[in-house]
Amino acid sequence: MSATSGAVRPPDAGARASAVDRLAALATPAGALGRLGDLAVWLSATTGEVPPPDLRRTGEVRLTVFAGDHGVAAHGVSAYPAAVTPAMVRTVASGRAGVSALAAAHGVSVRVLDVAVDDDLADLPPSVTGRRVRRGSGAIHVEDALTGEETVTAVELGRAVAREERAAGGRLLLGGDLGIGNTTPAASLVAAALGLPAEEVVGRGTGVDEDGLARKTDVVATALARTRGRHDDPVDCLAALGSADLAATTGYLAEAAALGVPVLLDGLMSVACALLAERLAPGAAGWFAAGHRSTEPAQSLALAKLGLEPLLDLGLRLGEGSGAVAAVPVVRSAAALLRGTALLSEVLT
Ligand SMILES: Cc1cc2ncn([C@H]3O[C@H](COP(=O)(O)O)[C@@H](O)[C@H]3O)c2cc1C
Numbered sequence: 001m002s003a004t005s006g007a008v009r010p011p012d013a014g015a016r017a018s019a020v021d022r023l024a025a026l027a028t029p030a031g032a033l034g035r036l037g038d039l040a041v042w043l044s045a046t047t048g049e050v051p052p053p054d055l056r057r058t059g060e061v062r063l064t065v066f067a068g069d070h071g072v073a074a075h076g077v078s079a080y081p082a083a084v085t086p087a088m089v090r091t092v093a094s095g096r097a098g099v100s101a102l103a104a105a106h107g108v109s110v111r112v113l114d115v116a117v118d119d120d121l122a123d124l125p126p127s128v129t130g131r132r133v134r135r136g137s138g139a140i141h142v143e144d145a146l147t148g149e150e151t152v153t154a155v156e157l158g159r160a161v162a163r164e165e166r167a168a169g170g171r172l173l174l175g176g177d178l179g180i181g182n183t184t185p186a187a188s189l190v191a192a193a194l195g196l197p198a199e200e201v202v203g204r205g206t207g208v209d210e211d212g213l214a215r216k217t218d219v220v221a222t223a224l225a226r227t228r229g230r231h232d233d234p235v236d237c238l239a240a241l242g243s244a245d246l247a248a249t250t251g252y253l254a255e256a257a258a259l260g261v262p263v264l265l266d267g268l269m270s271v272a273c274a275l276l277a278e279r280l281a282p283g284a285a286g287w288f289a290a291g292h293r294s295t296e297p298a299q300s301l302a303l304a305k306l307g308l309e310p311l312l313d314l315g316l317r318l319g320e321g322s323g324a325v326a327a328v329p330v331v332r333s334a335a336a337l338l339r340g341t342a343l344l345s346e347v348l349t
């Protein structure tokens with residue numbers, strides 16, 4: 001099984017070096033900007049600009065929310081019913097979701113894409129529903145989420161979205177998720193990638209109780225056992241244990257890296273897909289920064305594997321891209337410091 005994979009070049013080493021020099025020369029004590037300094041250097045290296053762009057123009061920071069339903073949702077793994085998925089797709093489309101409020105506050109463009117929602121969504125425009133890969137993805141503890149062909153189609157859809165978002169003026173891309181039950185396949189993908197047992201990756205998602213957590217752990221363990229021997233190939237992992245929306249997110253992240261566009265990651269779904277994108281397109285992680293630490297254990301495990309330290313740690317477990325959007329002002333703060341701070345040599349005259 002194959003999905004075309006663009007080669008990833010590393011971020012600009014020359015821009016990184018001059019950003020490091022500029023940071024060291026600012027009228028601040030050495031190291032005083034802490035991780036904001038590191039972030040400014042990363043933004044310089046990934047945009048190739050020193051100082052980095054301020055990212056304040058409309059449309060420069062863009063979020064795509066990948067939506068889909070999951071067969072496991074019918075098996076007691078979520079605190080909410082699957083009917084919430086289409087309802088929340090409509091809510092994001094009408095600009096009234098949690099992430100919409102954050103995006104409006106921070107000047108982030110939002111697009112929601114129905115990759116595999118199990119509902120007609122006939123009231124929504126083709127720009128949202130017109131590229132659906134299938135209605136819902138398979139319940140991974142009993143069957144593959146997708147066929148090989150559907151997986152490749154979904155990955156390619158995500159890649160196309162990254163190209164569209166860059167063409168629309170995106171200079172920092174964010175990925176978000178919507179879909180009741182999606183923390184189950186996402187945790188399974190992390191377990192498969194890291195070779196961990198279900199108990200170490202499973203979290204409470206929307207807030208399942210002890211019984212729900214036990215059922216969810218069982219579903220993940222059964223899915224991992226069912227697919228044993230297939231965990232090395234990232235595309236086959238997405239087919240076996242993922243979903244169409246997670247495959248599309250993986251393609252989106254891999255393609256952003258291949259295009260040389262920096263990405264701000266969100267919670268579990270985003271970071272699980274980043275792990276797969278790194279396997280699909282080695283070096284992709286160099287283009288990623290982590291917006292926040294979610295409460296899901298698999299998200300922290302995947303971040304550690306990617307070598308990423310999250311910018312925020314707020315106990316947030318919403319998804320939708322909300323943690324990435326909440327971190328946008330931190331990224332802009334880093335850029336502003338490297339752009340606007342005088343040099344020590346200028347003030348000591
Ligand atoms: C009202 C509502 C809005 C949401 N927005 C994002 N999620 C998040 O929670 C779900 C994943 O958690 P689980 O695997 O436990 O179902 C996904 O829809 C995800 O996007 C929401 C969930 C709900 C209920």
Ligand SMILES: O=C(O)c1cccnc1
Nearest residue numbers: 205267268294317318319
């Ligand atoms: O980690 C996340 O982003 C998350 C956690 C719970 C529910 N939805 C998303």
